[in-house]
Amino acid sequence: AMxxxxxxxxxxxxxxxxxxSIDRKQVQTLATCHFIEHGDNVLVLGPPGVGKTHLAVALGLKAIEAGYRVLFTTAASLIAALTKAHAEGRLDEKLKIYTTPRLLIIDEIGYLPIERQGANLFFQLISRRYERGPMILTSNQSFGAWGEVFGDRVIATAILDRLLHHAVTLNIRGNSYRLKEKLKAGLVR
Ligand code: ADP
Ligand code: MG
Structure with a gap:
């Protein structure tokens, strides 16, 4: 499986x-993949470098080990793919690519601003997976800032309403792991 x-x-x-700031037990519970059976989402929030992608990948690997089909994408590439498909009249076909895998991982929500049409297409995907397909999503932006991320508070609220209905949120507050070695060496503080 790719x-x-x-x-x-x-x-x-x-x-x-x-x-x-990460509850190890909570992550170990997620690693049992029960959240997939329950159709729960996992939202991983935190600043750059704190391990959001690492955790998303690690849980994705556990899901594959447990026999689930998993697809990993970034918000930017997902939205670009949906926008292109929409323009070509193939939106339904493309949405199926993202609704078929049992677990969909959407990384990096919030790094790039999302245009109105992109926000609408993203909402369509979230609606289709709602209460059917569990997702892991990561963001460097707090939920309160998603109105700006999606350029529209109403769409952002509708997206969050569905995502958070059955969800576990990991709020990571800490230093970037990328800075770890530099901090140790006293190069930055
Ligand atoms: P983020 O997605 O939050 O920006 P990443 O998950 O990409 O951060 O982490 C940045 C790098 O640091 C990656 O190579 C990742 O494997 C590593 N990393 C981050 N946090 C940890 C950690 N707690 N333990 C081990 N490696 C980590
Ligand atoms: Mg990342």
Whole structure:
């Protein structure tokens, strides 16, 4: 199965000691994949470098081990693909690509601003998966800022309403792991 992960790092390589704001037990419960059976979403929030993508990939790998079909995408590439398909009259076909996998991972919501049509297409996908297909989503923006991310408070609220109905949210507050070595070396503080 091609999940299209940006990198392959299992949960066992995640250093929980470095990120005490993460509830290790909660992540280990998610790793049992019961959330997939329940159709729950997992939302991972936090600033750059705190391990959002790593955790999303690690949980995706657990899901594959458990026999689920998993697809990984970024919000930007998902929206670009839906926008292109829409322009070509193939939206339904393309939406199926993202609704068929049992677990869909959408990484990096909030890094790039989303145009109105992109926000509408994203909403259509979320509506189709709602109460059927579990998702893992990551964002560097708090939910309160999603109105700006999607350029429209009404659409952002509708998206969040569906996503959060059955969801677990991991709020990571901490230092970027990318800075770890530099911090150690005293190069930055
Ligand atoms: P984010 O998606 O939050 O920006 P990443 O998950 O891409 O951050 O993490 C940045 C890099 O640091 C990746 O190589 C990742 O594997 C690593 N990393 C982040 N947090 C941890 C951690 N707690 N333990 C081990 N590696 C980590
Ligand atoms: Mg990331």
């Amino acid at each position: 999940a299209r992960f940006p990198f392959v790092k299992p949960l066992e390589t995640f250093d929980f000691a470095y990120q005490p």
